[in-house]
Amino acid sequence: MNSGRSTEEFTIEKRGVLLIEDPLLNKGTAFTQEERVKHGLLGLLPPHVDTLEEQEERAYEAFCDFHTDIDKHIFLRQLQDENETLFYRLLLEHITEMMPIVYTPVVGLACQRFSHIYRRPRGIFISYPERDSMDAIFENIEHDVDVIVVTDGERILGLGDQGVGGMGIPIGKLSLYTLCGGVDPAKTLPIVLDLGTNNQERLDDPRYIGWRENRIKGAEYDAFIEQFVTAVKKRFPHVLLQWEDFASVDAERIIDKYRDDLCTFNDDIQGTAAVTTGTILAAITAAGGKLVDQNIVMLGAGSAGVGICLQLKQAMIDNGHSEAEARSHFYVIDRDGLLHSGRTDLDPLHQKLAQSPENLKGWDCDVTGTISFADVVRNSKPGVLVGATGQAGAFTEEIIREMAKHTNRPVIFPLSNPTSRAEAIPSDLLKWTDGKAVIATGSPFDPVEYNGVTHYIAQCNNSYIFPAMGLGILASRARRVTDSMFMAAAFALKETSPALKDPAASLLPSLTTIREVGRKIARAVAAAAIEAGVADSITEEEIDQRIEETMWTPEY
Ligand SMILES: O=C([O-])CC(=O)C(=O)O
Numbered sequence: 001m002n003s004g005r006s007t008e009e010f011t012i013e014k015r016g017v018l019l020i021e022d023p024l025l026n027k028g029t030a031f032t033q034e035e036r037v038k039h040g041l042l043g044l045l046p047p048h049v050d051t052l053e054e055q056e057e058r059a060y061e062a063f064c065d066f067h068t069d070i071d072k073h074i075f076l077r078q079l080q081d082e083n084e085t086l087f088y089r090l091l092l093e094h095i096t097e098m099m100p101i102v103y104t105p106v107v108g109l110a111c112q113r114f115s116h117i118y119r120r121p122r123g124i125f126i127s128y129p130e131r132d133s134m135d136a137i138f139e140n141i142e143h144d145v146d147v148i149v150v151t152d153g154e155r156i157l158g159l160g161d162q163g164v165g166g167m168g169i170p171i172g173k174l175s176l177y178t179l180c181g182g183v184d185p186a187k188t189l190p191i192v193l194d195l196g197t198n199n200q201e202r203l204d205d206p207r208y209i210g211w212r213e214n215r216i217k218g219a220e221y222d223a224f225i226e227q228f229v230t231a232v233k234k235r236f237p238h239v240l241l242q243w244e245d246f247a248s249v250d251a252e253r254i255i256d257k258y259r260d261d262l263c264t265f266n267d268d269i270q271g272t273a274a275v276t277t278g279t280i281l282a283a284i285t286a287a288g289g290k291l292v293d294q295n296i297v298m299l300g301a302g303s304a305g306v307g308i309c310l311q312l313k314q315a316m317i318d319n320g321h322s323e324a325e326a327r328s329h330f331y332v333i334d335r336d337g338l339l340h341s342g343r344t345d346l347d348p349l350h351q352k353l354a355q356s357p358e359n360l361k362g363w364d365c366d367v368t369g370t371i372s373f374a375d376v377v378r379n380s381k382p383g384v385l386v387g388a389t390g391q392a393g394a395f396t397e398e399i400i401r402e403m404a405k406h407t408n409r410p411v412i413f414p415l416s417n418p419t420s421r422a423e424a425i426p427s428d429l430l431k432w433t434d435g436k437a438v439i440a441t442g443s444p445f446d447p448v449e450y451n452g453v454t455h456y457i458a459q460c461n462n463s464y465i466f467p468a469m470g471l472g473i474l475a476s477r478a479r480r481v482t483d484s485m486f487m488a489a490a491f492a493l494k495e496t497s498p499a500l501k502d503p504a505a506s507l508l509p510s511l512t513t514i515r516e517v518g519r520k521i522a523r524a525v526a527a528a529a530i531e532a533g534v535a536d537s538i539t540e541e542e543i544d545q546r547i548e549e550t551m552w553t554p555e556y
């Protein structure tokens, strides 16, 4: 187990105030008397020497003194910038309470208010005017980096374009790499690519700290991304590069272009697809059904919606369905209605999910024009309904009641993020389905009491996948990220579902077990990487040993 950093390792370079100001090395009041003498800290700290536990208790007391979520977020981010060991220890002790504060949903608000709550820099900012200085920017990062999360801030959760404020997301995601996946925080690097913003509110805000121009698009955008990838490969040839919260069209184009070029994946497409596949598999099994028998309606055909359907379709094919048979189970709806092969506006990706006219025979609506969400639910009688639209309230009472007429245990996943964007809230879904709905959401929700039964709502969020994916990739030293690694992650996640043993339990394990769940998924990911030939062959014991060596624990 990799815990803390030995004081000896760093003090050659840092002493005194510089040591206390480095969040990766600082122990604050926990520096021992001997360390205080040795490292030039005498008089710089109050006399009492705390244990990490005592520091954690003091920090928790301070956390509880804040009354708004954004203030709690600011407090935790400041603690992270002061003392990372203490920050992660506090988070691990209070994970259920604090994950929503450092991550979704509160991180969404933190991105919107980034320029107002800004305190000090973390990670790197690459703005369009500095595009020719990327090598120099990377030179300023002196430490080794294992994982980068990068955004261009254009599609932050379901909140749209936040410009440079999008930086909150790579910071939050990398906190989860450490919290849930045990990745050493010293080896992580958040990056925002600031290509401007089209968010007028941000542009008009005198406090805005990004590059105050409209977004660069087209060939210049692609050239910038190419420069960025080249600079990353040059400075950190073995890094894992995660793309996060790009607009769908860019997200898809970028990952298609670079997936075979370095160790990289897009979390919104692949991470979201894997967690949803794993959770839907658990839901269907818990409800006594089989994936291959389900009709699945997906509301939203952005990169997340498409990614989920393509992975589930592949799971059906792996189960013996032909491509055409598998495709006939998916009803994907964009702003112009159902994707079907009669439509002339579909790009090649969306054509992979278009319904054939034969499958729409006998429908009670005109199937040559726009086919609405309500038409689809009434006619296809889905067992599974997933929302990835960013539109609050898109799952209306009428539609949910219609769905519930045709299936015993409707599986309903309003995945949009943050909470304010959810397609429906769990208490309504349970009311409209008379308690029958099997639910998972993108943001966290409290348990719901309905007719004397407590329903635990799983948070079907890619946080169950990407930190574990990172751990598996680091442990296996994988050189590329394959779809088979995501499929392995999805199936490994399914196996951890408490609902497989107890139908009243949540579909996904409690956050308090997230590191254990992460280990299991990481093992499956590492094995799949070896199987795919993108990692050197090692035994299961060696994988386990490497996972333990990689896992960082917040201790001094
Ligand atoms: O960050 C989250 O909670 C999930 C996610 O990737 C997104 O909504 O873009």
Ligand SMILES: [Mg+2]
Pocket (backbone or CB within 6 Å): 157, 244, 245, 267, 268
């Ligand atoms: Mg995202």
